[in-house]
Every structure is written in C-alpha cells, then in structure tokens.
Amino acid sequence: MAEPLSTTGAEEWTGQDVTVAQIEWQLRELRADSMDLRTNVLTHLAWVPPTWQKAARETLAGLAERHPSRTILLFPQDEERDALDAEVSLQCFARPELEGHICSEVIELRLCGGLRSAPASVVLPLLLPDLPVFLRWRGRPDFGGRAFEDLMDVVDRLVVDSREWEDGPGGSGELERCFERVAVSDIAWTCTLRWRREVAKLWPELAGLRNLHVRGPRAEAALLAGWLRARLGRDVELQHEEAKAIDLVAVDGREVVAREERMSSSDLLSHELDRFSRDPVYEAAVTAKPA
Amino acid sequence: MLVIFGASGDLTRRKLFPALYALAVRHLLPEPFAVLGSARSPMSTDEFRKDMEEAVKQYARDEFKPEVWEELASATFYVPTEFENDQGENRIAQKLEELDQERGTQGNRLYYLAVPPSAIATLVREIGERRSTSGWARLIVEKPFGRDLKSARALNREIREYFREREVFRIDHYLGKETVQNMLALRFANGIFEPLWSRQYVDHVQITVAETLGIEGRAGFYEQAGASRDIFQNHLLQLVALTAMEPPIDFDADAVRNEKVKVLRATELEASVRGQYGPGYVDGKWVPGYRDEEGVDPESTTETYVAAKLRIENWRWADTPFYVRTGKRLARRETTIAVQFERAPHPLFVHADGLRPNVLAIHVQPDEGVSLGIGVKVPGQGMTVRTVNMDFLYGGAFRTGLPEAYERLILDALRGDPTLFTRADEIEEQWRLVDEMHRRWAREGTPDFPNYDAGTWGPEAADELLIRDGRRWRSH
Numbered sequence: 001m002a003e004p005l006s007t008t009g010a011e012e013w014t015g016q017d018v019t020v021a022q023i024e025w026q027l028r029e030l031r032a033d034s035m036d037l038r039t040n041v042l043t044h045l046a047w048v049p050p051t052w053q054k055a056a057r058e059t060l061a062g063l064a065e066r067h068p069s070r071t072i073l074l075f076p077q078d079e080e081r082d083a084l085d086a087e088v089s090l091q092c093f094a095r096p097e098l099e100g101h102i103c104s105e106v107i108e109l110r111l112c113g114g115l116r117s118a119p120a121s122v123v124l125p126l127l128l129p130d131l132p133v134f135l136r137w138r139g140r141p142d143f144g145g146r147a148f149e150d151l152m153d154v155v156d157r158l159v160v161d162s163r164e165w166e167d168g169p170g171g172s173g174e175l176e177r178c179f180e181r182v183a184v185s186d187i188a189w190t191c192t193l194r195w196r197r198e199v200a201k202l203w204p205e206l207a208g209l210r211n212l213h214v215r216g217p218r219a220e221a222a223l224l225a226g227w228l229r230a231r232l233g234r235d236v237e238l239q240h241e242e243a244k245a246i247d248l249v250a251v252d253g254r255e256v257v258a259r260e261e262r263m264s265s266s267d268l269l270s271h272e273l274d275r276f277s278r279d280p281v282y283e284a285a286v287t288a289k290p291a
Numbered sequence: 292m293l294v295i296f297g298a299s300g301d302l303t304r305r306k307l308f309p310a311l312y313a314l315a316v317r318h319l320l321p322e323p324f325a326v327l328g329s330a331r332s333p334m335s336t337d338e339f340r341k342d343m344e345e346a347v348k349q350y351a352r353d354e355f356k357p358e359v360w361e362e363l364a365s366a367t368f369y370v371p372t373e374f375e376n377d378q379g380e381n382r383i384a385q386k387l388e389e390l391d392q393e394r395g396t397q398g399n400r401l402y403y404l405a406v407p408p409s410a411i412a413t414l415v416r417e418i419g420e421r422r423s424t425s426g427w428a429r430l431i432v433e434k435p436f437g438r439d440l441k442s443a444r445a446l447n448r449e450i451r452e453y454f455r456e457r458e459v460f461r462i463d464h465y466l467g468k469e470t471v472q473n474m475l476a477l478r479f480a481n482g483i484f485e486p487l488w489s490r491q492y493v494d495h496v497q498i499t500v501a502e503t504l505g506i507e508g509r510a511g512f513y514e515q516a517g518a519s520r521d522i523f524q525n526h527l528l529q530l531v532a533l534t535a536m537e538p539p540i541d542f543d544a545d546a547v548r549n550e551k552v553k554v555l556r557a558t559e560l561e562a563s564v565r566g567q568y569g570p571g572y573v574d575g576k577w578v579p580g581y582r583d584e585e586g587v588d589p590e591s592t593t594e595t596y597v598a599a600k601l602r603i604e605n606w607r608w609a610d611t612p613f614y615v616r617t618g619k620r621l622a623r624r625e626t627t628i629a630v631q632f633e634r635a636p637h638p639l640f641v642h643a644d645g646l647r648p649n650v651l652a653i654h655v656q657p658d659e660g661v662s663l664g665i666g667v668k669v670p671g672q673g674m675t676v677r678t679v680n681m682d683f684l685y686g687g688a689f690r691t692g693l694p695e696a697y698e699r700l701i702l703d704a705l706r707g708d709p710t711l712f713t714r715a716d717e718i719e720e721q722w723r724l725v726d727e728m729h730r731r732w733a734r735e736g737t738p739d740f741p742n743y744d745a746g747t748w749g750p751e752a753a754d755e756l757l758i759r760d761g762r763r764w765r766s767h
Contacts, residue, residue, distance in 0.1 A: 020574035021624075024657060031684065041679050084575045114577060121572035121746040125503070125623035130650050130664050130765060131680060154766075274669065276645035276677065 012089035020125045023086050027105060027126075030090040042273065043128045044071045045135045045155065047119070047147070050078075052138035059265040060106070069273075070105045070128050074119050076147065082113035084122060117146035120154045132156040134273055140165040143174035152181055159272045161187035162219035169219055170226060170286045179283050185272040188219040189282050194258040195224060195249050202251060207232070209251050213239040216246030223285050224249065230284035235291035292387065292396040293705070296414055297405035298328030298339070298369065302433065304346035306464075307403065310697035312347045315363045316356065319698075321705055323395040328369045329383055339369035352692055366394065380417040387423070398426025401704055405433050407512075412449045419453025431460040431704050434525050435516060436713075439729070440722035447715040457544075460704045461713040465526040465626075467696030467703075469685065470655040472711070474533045474628065475547075477653065477661065484651070485538070487632065490611040494648065497614045497629045497765055498530050501621040503573050505745075506595075510586025517594045519565070519725055522617040526626075528721045529713070530655075531558065531613055534628055535603050544710040548717060555720035557605040560727050561612070564752040565738065566596030568620040571745030578620060578745050592737045595619045598753035599728065600760075614757060616764070620745035626655035629765055645677030650765070659693060660684040 013026045048056040053075065060071060077085075087108040107126060111119055127133055135155040142148045152158070158178060162169035169175050169186060178184055199206065212228060214221035218240060225238035241248075249256045263271075293311075295303055314320050328339050344364065348355050370386050391398055402418055404411055411432060422428050430450070437443030450459055465471050478484055487493070500522050506513045513521065532551040535558075539546040569580040582589050596618030603613060632649040640646070650664045662682045669675040685693055703711055713721075742750040748766055757763050 019576070028658065041677065082577070111575075115572070115575050118572035118575075118746070121622070122575040124746070125574060127623075128680070129625075129627065129652055129654070129662065130629070130647065131678070132645065132647075274645075274675070274677075 012087060014085075014087045016085045017081075017083040018086045019084070020122055023088055023107060024125065026088045027107075030088065030105070031103075042069045042131050043126075043133045044069045044273065045123060045133060045151065046071070046073050047135065047137045047151065048073055048075050049139055050075070055265065056136075056138055059269055070107065070126070072123060072126055073106070073108045074123070075108065075110045076116040076119075077110045077112045079112040082115065084112070084115055085110040118150055119147055120150040123151070123154055127154070132276060134159055136160075136269060136272075138164065141175075143172075143177075152178065155182055157183045157185060157272075157276065159185045159187070159269065161268075162223070163188045163191075163217045165219065168222045170222060170289065176283070176287050179278065183276065183278045184282070185275055185279070186219075186223070186282060186286075187268045187272060188217065189223050189279075189285070190268055190271055191217075191263075192220050192224050192227070192246070194261050195246060195256065196227060198256045198258045199224075199228070199249065199251060202254075202256070206251065209236055211237045211239060211252050213241075213248065213250040213253075214246060215241040215243045215248035217244070218242065220246055223282075225290070226285035226288040227281070229288035229290070230281075238290065292324070292390060292394075292399060293326045293401045293403060293701070294383070294387065295326065295328045295403045295405055297330055297407075297410075299330035299332035299334065299342075300405055302405045303328065304342070305350050306695070306697045307405065307701070308343045308346050309351040310695055310701050312351045312360065312363060313353055313695065313698045314702060315359050316353045319702055320363075325366045325368065325390050325394045325396055326363075327383070327386060327390065328367070329372050331371065331373060333371045334369055336367070336369045340364045340367050343367065352695060380421060384421045391423075391426075396426075398423040400426065400428045401431065402429065403431045403433075403701075408435055408438065412446060415446075415450050415453060422453065427458070427707070428454070429458050429460060429704055429707065430454055431462050431700075431712075433462055435520055436461050436525075436718050437722060438515070438520060440719060440726045443718050443722045447719070451715075456715060457707075457709060459712075459715070460700075460709055461715075461718060462700055463525045463529050463713050464696040464700065465529055465655070466711040466713075467698075467700040468655055469693045469699075470653060470659045471530070471533065472699075473661070474530075474653055475542075479538050488630075489607045490609055492632055493611050494631045494633045495612045495614060495760075495762060496534060497627075497631065498527060498534070498616075499625055499627050499629075499765070500526055500530070500617040501623060501625045501748075502617075502619050503621060503624045505568075505578060505581070505620055506584055506587070508585070510584060513595075514587060514591060514593050517565075518597045518617050518619065519594060519728060523597045523599070523615070523728075524721050524725045525713075527615050527617055528555065528558075528724065530626075530628055531555075531601065531603075531615060532717070534630070535608055535613065537607070542710065544708060544712075545714075547710050548714045552714065552716050552720060554603060554605070555717060555724075557603050557608075558613075558720075558724060559602045559604055560724055560731075561600040561602050562756060563597060563599040563728050563731065564750060564756055565594035565732060566598075566618065566743045566750035566753065567591070567593065567740035568595050568618070568743055568745045569741030571620070571747065573620055573622075573746040580741050580745065581619075582741065592740060596621075596743060596749045596753070597728075598749060598756055600756055601724075612760065614762075614764070616749065616753060618743075618749050622746055622748050622766075624657060627765070628653040628655070640674060640676045645675075647678040652765075658684060 011030055046056055089106045090103050091106055092103040133155045134157045135151055136159040212225050221240040225236055228236045370383050404414055437446050532554050536550040536554045539550045567581050581595050582591050598616035601613040630651045634648050646666045652662045654660050660683045662680045664678050664680050666676045667679050669677055
C-alpha cells in the first residue's frame with residue numbers, strides 16, 4: 001500500500017438547482033486557481049442511496065490520493081422537484097518528494113425528481129476524456145431499473161459488493177447478465193482471495209472434494225463454493241454459517257488456515273480500481289450453480 | 292472603418308462588439324478607427340451605442356471600463372437602411388465619406404456581412420459598385436457561404452466581379468480559436484509529432500463537434516441548413532484539413548490555404564449517417580425533441596446529427612480513416628480532435644488490461660488544451676501497465692484568458708491577413724463533399740426520424756459506422 005499522504009486542504013463550491021455547465025465552470029475555476037499537479041487515471045462514479053452515504057464518504061476519504069481521479073458521487077434524493085444540487089471540491093495531497101500537491105476532483109451530486117432515473121445525462125459531460133469509468137454501486141444494484149441501465153451504458157467497469165445484498169451474487173442471475181456488457185468486480189470476491197489461495201494449495205487432494213463448510217458472509221461463502229464448482233467442474237455441497245467475516249473454511253472436514261489480512265473499505269475499493277478487464281474466474285464462480 | 296451590415300442582429304451583440312471592446316481594452320484597434328453599423332431596424336446612433344453598451348456589459352470577457360467604452364462608443368455610428376435599395380446604399384456611402392473626413396479613416400473599409408445568405412449577393416453588388424477609389428476595401432462574409440456547390444460557385448463569381456481574392460475574408464470562426472491555431476503549432480513547431488503523423492503510425496482520427504444545445508430559436512435557419520450545412524461543411528471539414536494537411540512552406544496565407552485545399556481535394560466521403568434527436572435529458576434537464584421545437588415542422592426530416600467516414604487519398608493518409616461527427620443535443624459539449632496511434636506491435640506486458648491505445652487529443656472546447664494518453668507502469672512489485680493522461684490545459688499553463696475567436700479574426704481582417712479565413716476554392720471543395728453526402732442521402736431515403744434521444748451520443752447507425760471497422764467512438 002502507498003505511503004499515506006497528508007491532506008493539505010480542499011477548496012469547494014456548493015450550489016442548489018445548478019446546471020452541468022455551472023459545475024464544469026466551477027471545476028475549471030478550481031483548477032485554474034491551483035498550481036498543483038493534476039493527473040488522472042480514471043473517473044470514479046459511485047451510486048450512493050441515502051443509507052450508504054456515510055460509508056461511501058469514509059471509503060472515499062482513504063482513496064483519493066491513491067487513485068488520482070475525478071470522483072462523482074451520485075446521491076439519489078427522495079425529492080420530487082426536478083433539480084440538481086452539487087458540491088464540487090478539489091482535494092489536494094502533499095507528497096514530500098514533490099513541490100506541489102496531487103489533486104483530485106470530487107463532485108457530489110444530489111439527483112432529485114426525474115434525474116434519479118436519468119443520471120447519465122449529468123454524468124456524461126463530466127467524465128474525463130479517454131480514461132476508464134468505474135461505477136461503484138452501493139447496495140444491491142437495481143438491475144433493470146432505469147438509473148442502473150442508464151449508467152451501465154456509460155461505464156467500463158461495475159464494482160459491487162455482493163455482501164451488501166440479501167441474496168448474494170448468483171441468486172437471481174441478474175448480475176451474470178451484466179457480464180457481456182461491462183467488466184464486473186465484486187469486493188466480496190476480493191475478500192475471499194486469501195482463502196482461495198490456501199484452498200488451492202490442497203491440490204491435488206482437492207480433486208475429490210465433496211463438501212465445503214464456510215462460516216462467514218453468505219455472499220463470500222457462495223462465491224467460494226461457486227469457484228470450486230467451476231474449477232472442479234462438478235457440484236460441491238456448501239454448508240454455511242452466517243458471520244460478519246469469514247473465520248472458518250473447511251473442505252471435507254479439513255480446516256483451512258489463512259493468514260489474516262486487514263483491508264479497509266478504501267483498500268478493497270482501491271484494489272478493484274486497479275483492475276480493468278473481465279475476470280473470467282469470478283464470472284464462472286457467480287455462474288456455477290449447485291446441482 | 293469597420294462597416295457592419297446586419298448590425299442589429301445577434302452576432303453583432305454577442306460576438307462582434309464584445310470582440311471590438313476586447314481589442315479596445317488591449318489597444319489593438321487601429322488609429323484612426325470607426326464602426327458604422329447598418330441594418331433594417333430604425334434606430335439612432337445613440338440608441339445603437341446604448342444597445343451595444345449593454346451587449347458589451349453582458350457578453351464581453353473583460354471587465355467593463357467606462358473610459359474604454361466611451362472611446363469606442365464615440366467612434367460608433369449607425370445608419371438604418373434597406374439593403375436592396377439604392378437610396379439606402381447611397382446613404383451609407385455618404386455617411387462613410389463624412390466619417391472619412393471627420394475621423395481620418397482615408398477610405399479604408401472593412402465590410403462585415405452579418406446578414407442572411409440570401410442578402411449577400413445583393414450587398415456585394417451594392418458595395419462593389421460604390422467602392423471608394425481611395426484606401427483599401429475588404430469583405431468579411433459570414434457562413435453559410437452558399438447552400439451547395441452550385442450556389443457557392445455563383446456567389447464566388449459574384450464577389451470576384453468586385454473584389455480580388457485577397458480582399459475577401461470568408462469567416463469560419465473556428466479558425467480563430469486558439470486551440471485550432473494551436474493545431475498548427477503542435478504539428479509544425481514540434482519535431483516529435485510530425486514523423487508520427489501519417490498512416491504508418493496513426494490508426495485513425497476522430498473529430499467531434501458535439502453540442503448540448505438545441506436550435507435555440509433558429510428554426511427558420513436550421514430547417515434549411517441541418518447539421519451538414521451548419522457545421523459539417525465548414526467547422527468539421529476545416530478541422531479535418533488542419534489535421535491532415537502537409538506542412539506549408541511558411542505561414543503565409545496562401546501557403547497555408549494551398550495545403551488545406553490540396554488535402555480537401557484528396558478527401559472522399561466513404562460513408563455517412565444522419566440523425567435527428569427526440570426528447571430526452573441533457574445536462575440534467577428534460578428537453579423536447581427536434582420536431583417539438585418551436586417553428587420546426589412536426590414532420591421535419593432535417594438532420595441534427597451527421598457522422599461520416601472520410602478517406603484521404605494521398606501518400607500520407609491512404610487507408611487511415613477520419614471519422615467525424617457533429618450533432619445537437621448530444622451527451623456533452625465537446626470539440627475534440629483525437630489522433631489515435633497504432634498499438635505497440637508486440638504485447639510485451641501480460642498485465643496490461645488497463646492499457647488503451649495512445650491518443651493525442653486536442654481539446655478545442657471546453658477545457659482547451661492537449662492531452663496525451665500513455666501507458667505507464669503502476670508502482671509496485673509487479674509489471675502492471677495502465678494508461679494515464681498527460682494534460683496540458685491552457686488555463687493552467689497561461690494565466691491569461693483565451694481571446695475570443697472573433698477578436699483574432701476581426702483584427703486579422705483589419706490588418707489584411709487572410710490566413711485564418713477560407714479561400715474560394717476551399718469553400719468549393721467543402722461543398723463538393725456535402726453535395727456528395729446529400730446525393731447519397733437522397734438515394735437512400737430518409738431514416739426513421741427521430742433516431743436518437745437527446746442526451747446520448749447519436750444514432751446507433753453512427754456507432755455501427757466504426758464497429759464494422761473494429762473501432763468505436765470516444766464516448767468520454
């Protein structure tokens with residue numbers, strides 16, 4: 001992980017019922033006022049329903065200096081007025097080896113009325129040219145919903161955390177229908193990485209595996225089981241006990257020990273933002289169903 | 292003396308007087324100098340000055356300075372006239388002579404024809420027949436210059452009856468934009484780009500002139516013009532010419548324009564797509580479809596979008612397509628020339644999912660500047676490669692505001708430098724391509740309009756234009 005950088009301050013502008021042109025103008029003003037280094041590697045969108053706002057902001061706080069980007073936080077609002085409220089800020093981070101700072105632009109948009117279902121019309125003018133667009137959808141994606149479909153036409157990669165859903169990633173088959181449209185990342189999948197590494201070490205004994213016992217979040221357990229089904233090419237019975245994080249994985253009664261890795265929500269999202277192409281192993285794990 | 296015909300129009304208020312004011316602020320107007328406005332609207336000189344003062348306060352890029360305005364206002368005059376009327380023209384000629392005496396402008400005239408296309412030929416004749424025998428005379432003609440090759444040729448013939456080519460300044464305000472001129476600097480002042488600027492290293496070029504605006508009350512004009520005549524014929528093809536032209540031997544007007552004409556002559560239309568917008572969200576606001584705009588025929592078949600694949604049949608560009616597009620009510624306001632280079636010949640890096648082709652993008656507007664997408668190693672133990680953008684922003688590098696295109700162009704015309712104006716043969720080459728496009732459209736029949744939603748990047752057929760070549764439009 002990169003050395004933490006100190007935040008040197010943020011300049012910001014807030015407006016109610018604004019236009020995209022006003023936001024663009026404010027961005028230009030903020031940039032023009034800053035002599036700092038500005039480079040970008042991606043546009044990071046986040047769809048953040050009200051219950052996820054606090055978590056999204058906390059994640060973002062630890063992310064900006066690692067992924068110089070334009071971050072656009074989309075907050076759908078339960079207000080009927082057709083309006084766009086915005087907060088634009090330039091967050092700069094000092095690097096001891098550089099005279100200037102590295103700056104990232106953060107745009108918070110509150111979408112009211114009809115805009116809740118047409119977010120792309122606001123997002124498209126604000127995307128950085130020629131750079132990939134990542135969408136972190138907080139909570140269960142509204143598959144087939146207008147806002148979700150609208151944004152899927154804009155982004156290169158969808159980042160979800162299937163631990164945030166009741167039915168997990170493969171349950172309804174809706175997530176797998178996205179695979180042909182955009183690359184998909186799942187933070188829950190990343191959380192299983194250390195366990196997958198240890199389980200894989202059991203090869204070739206693993207070839208005869210019948211039963212997988214996981215104590216942890218439903219989504220992670222389902223992904224581990226799906227992974228084994230897809231790799232072994234046959235069914236694996238899953239025995240699941242609910243827990244906040246995986247603390248037990250056993251294959252045919254044999255407990256697997258994995259080294260503990262503490263990753264913050266920012267670390268986890270940061271990991272996903274480093275990936276660009278489709279992950280066929282993940283896709284197979286989601287798609288593999290129990291017999 | 293600057294003589295503006297059509298002085299009561301929007302162009303004079305929004306662009307010409309704000310530009311004159313900016314030149315006055317910087318002491319760039321010649322001495323002596325005067326402006327004579329003329330239009331059908333009955334108005335006194337005082338009323339005209341008041342109107343222009345408001346326009347300057349509203350649209351000028353500089354802070355309003357009363358002392359600067361007073362000086363410009365004192366040199367500003369107005370004569371109402373009917374252009375087709377000999378008496379009206381005589382009245383203007385008489386006023387010009389008076390002003391020559393009062394202001395010492397010595398018979399030097401820059402005529403700015405900010406009038407509808409239908410009025411241009413008559414005005415040229417009226418002006419030409421009354422050319423002053425002393426001083427110089429120049430003519431600025433606004434676009435659209437004709438509506439097809441035949442009418443453009445006829446207009447050129449009419450103009451040549453009274454004016455020499457070096458006295459004619461056919462304006463395409465895009466050429467006055469700093470970033471468009473920077474294309475010449477980028478290409479010909481840097482040793483690193485020109486060797487790469489050819490079919491050997493360039494995969495293709497994309498030029499986008501995208502607007503989020505609709506027709507803004509100009510239904511009468513737009514219904515007749517459409518995107519092909521409004522933007523494609525002039526702005527887009529000029530950008531193609533500047534991107535593709537050979538290096539001129541110097542920066543003389545004819546040297547530059549010779550090269551532009553050569554490349555336009557080598558340009559052929561391979562395929563084109565047209566579109567018309569339906570309703571949708573643009574910049575977060577719901578907007579009506581084109582056919583629902585005020586003054587537009589509800590069954591209109593006017594195109595609000597054009598995309599084309601152009602081939603440039605010369606040594607430098609053979610087999611390297613130029614994809615161009617323009618439209619109204621698109622997803623974002625953007626004018627960009629994007630030169631996409633060939634990928635590295637051998638995929639050396641396994642972890643290069645994030646590596647995109649190198650793109651040199653010249654951002655004409657907004658965010659004026661240049662960006663170059665390059666692959667770099669992601670810090671860490673592995674060898675992961677991804678694309679980052681190196682950005683040069685005019686606003687960040689130079690702490691002065693960019694001049695408006697009209698400032699540069701008016702000043703060049705006052706100085707007699709036509710480099711940034713379009714020559715007769717350029718205009719005719721541009722219309723040749725548009726005529727070819729219209730001929731094909733007539734054969735194909737009108738698509739099922741509307742065929743794209745406002746706030747999107749245009750019709751699906753435009754995407755297919757690139758997809759069948761294994762490419763895609765830059766969408767963000």
